[in-house]
Amino acid sequence: MYQLYYYPNNASLAPHFLLHHMELEYELLLVDKKSNSQKSEEYLKLNPAGRIPTLVVNKKPIFESSAICIHLCESHSEFGLIPLLGDPLRPLFFQWLAFLNNTLQAELMVYYYPHRHINDEKCIAKVVAAQEDRIADALAIIDSQLEKNSYLLGDKLSACDYFLFMLSEWSLPVKSSPLTFKNLQPYLQRLSELPSIKAVCAIEAIDLTPFR
Numbered sequence: 001m002y003q004l005y006y007y008p009n010n011a012s013l014a015p016h017f018l019l020h021h022m023e024l025e026y027e028l029l030l031v032d033k034k035s036n037s038q039k040s041e042e043y044l045k046l047n048p049a050g051r052i053p054t055l056v057v058n059k060k061p062i063f064e065s066s067a068i069c070i071h072l073c074e075s076h077s078e079f080g081l082i083p084l085l086g087d088p089l090r091p092l093f094f095q096w097l098a099f100l101n102n103t104l105q106a107e108l109m110v111y112y113y114p115h116r117h118i119n120d121e122k123c124i125a126k127v128v129a130a131q132e133d134r135i136a137d138a139l140a141i142i143d144s145q146l147e148k149n150s151y152l153l154g155d156k157l158s159a160c161d162y163f164l165f166m167l168s169e170w171s172l173p174v175k176s177s178p179l180t181f182k183n184l185q186p187y188l189q190r191l192s193e194l195p196s197i198k199a200v201c202a203i204e205a206i207d208l209t210p211f212r
Helices: 013-021 042-048 065-075 088-110 121-145 159-170 184-191 194-202
Strands: 003-008 024-030 054-056 060-061
Touching: 003 013, 003 060, 003 159, 013 159, 013 194, 024 184, 042 054, 042 121, 054 065, 065 088, 065 159, 088 159, 121 184, 159 184
Parallel strands: 003 024
Antiparallel strands: 003 054, 054 060
16 A cells, blocks of 8 residues: 655655556555644654655655655556656656656745745845746746647647646636646646546545536
């Protein structure tokens, strides 16, 4: 059985989608961010970065959401959420997952936690405003990819789409939210109807009505 250390609507959401999609046996273990439990001595033994999520596999912890997603997809390749070795789409899978993780998610982290990236509190509003533009730039690239594709890799759902849905949900408060883009809006609407997304969002009390 897998154990997923999670917090609702956190970076654990994408792995949670995958675990549910694959119908794997797993246990959810809440890490209470409100009490800063991710920095507790016990949790740091599993994840020295003190972040969420952590997946425990055969008593061995794995951290970083994208790494967990890759591991689950590789371990259960029969579900087709990652292209197999030799498939020309495989490098594109890693390209888009890296872009989502290293660009869009990174920009969102600065948007939500600007105080971590600046020493002058008076400049926080300017940092947030700049991030609005950076996030919009990243979403525009994704929107362009969806111009002629049903999913990020083409005609088939992959783990990248689940990861993007997680980040899109986080991006809703941004001025140029994903729902303001002509291709992202219908794409996200379709994804919001997937059984795994509906079920996991119900478990984590995430409101899907903005996507409907």
